[in-house]
Amino acid sequence: MPDTLNISAYLFTPIDDAPALRPVLRERAVHAGLLGTVILAAEGINLFLAGAPDAVRGFIDELQRDPRFAELRAKESWSAQQPFQKMLVKVKREIIRMDHPTIRPDAGRAPAVSPTTLRRWLDQGADDEGREIVLLDTRNAFEVAYGSFEGAADWRIERFTQFPDAAAAHRSELDGKTVVSFCTGGIRCEKAALHLRESGVEAYQLDGGILGYFEHEGRAHWSGECFVFDEREALTPELAPATH
Structure with missing residues (x-):
């Protein structure tokens, strides 16, 4: 029975402190034993994470306590093994690059x-x-x-x-x-x-x-x-x- 929970989630929400938030989220994810990628930008957050079910869901629960991320909803799937090799938190200009600044x-x-x-x-x-x-x-x-x-x-x-x-x-x-x-x-x-x-x-x-x-x-x-x-x-x- 697969026991590694994989989640993907994103939310367009204004973030004005992405550089300061980056180490906070990385420390939280590492402490929970999670691997994957979190992308932060002024327009929102995008993440792909995997790990023990309670740890993954706990990370999302804590993230949702921040009013900016209260509406974040994760899609779940399962795997027998950890599909990621590192835990990365990146700050970028866009959480998905389009190079079309009028789209907000x-x-x-x-x-x-x-x-x-x-x-x-x-x-x-x-x-x-x-x-x-x-x-x-x-x-x-x-x-x-x-x-x-x-x-x-x-x-x-x-x-x-x-x-x-x-x-x-x-x-x-x-x-x-x-x-x-x-x-x-x-x-x-x-x-x-x-x-x-x-x-x-x-x-x-x-x-x-x-x-x-x-x-x-x-x-x-x-x-x-x-x-x-x-x-x-x-x-x-x-x-x-x-x-x-």
């Missing part, structure tokens, strides 16, 4: 579609107003190769900073349609949806990303696996490490 999720989120709603839309072939659905994969091309939603648009970007240019090039393909952007855990598709809405597209983000969809709806309308940035490499729709 910490100032207001893009509208979200729940996994249950998305599955209903896909089952019926349109949204609740009868509009055509465009599922937009905002991940890098090598990630998409592991698996994606059936029929999803894939713009073959190599890094997320290319997304704004790709969106401009494909803008006409989205007119009059309901666009649902998705990514692994939700962070990239949240910025993507805001950018698309800024340009007049009726865009939504998939709440909780692919991993959140797997948790609630399993493999419905999905083909393949989901790449993750740790030694597990990929997860199945059952949130188990893929075997290769």
Whole structure:
């Protein structure tokens, strides 16, 4: 039975003391025996951690006592071994780099579609107003190769900073349609949806990303696996490490 708890979580929330917070969080994580990565920026926090279940959940509980992180929600999965080798806490300009400073999720989120709603839309072939659905994969091309939603648009970007240019090039393909952007855990598709809405597209983000969809709806309308940035490499729709 796998006994290592893996979590991924992010939250766009204003942080004005990231350099001072960095050693505090690292000491707390090391003391709890956790490994993984925490990224801090003025726009929020992004983290991937693994360790003993009580230690991982205790770290999140303590983090949520800070009012800035009270809304942080972690997605859980399990592995037989520790998938990380180090405990890193980094301060960066953005928690996910887009190089588009007008996009500020910490100032207001893009509208979200729940996994249950998305599955209903896909089952019926349109949204609740009868509009055509465009599922937009905002991940890098090598990630998409592991698996994606059936029929999803894939713009073959190599890094997320290319997304704004790709969106401009494909803008006409989205007119009059309901666009649902998705990514692994939700962070990239949240910025993507805001950018698309800024340009007049009726865009939504998939709440909780692919991993959140797997948790609630399993493999419905999905083909393949989901790449993750740790030694597990990929997860199945059952949130188990893929075997290769």
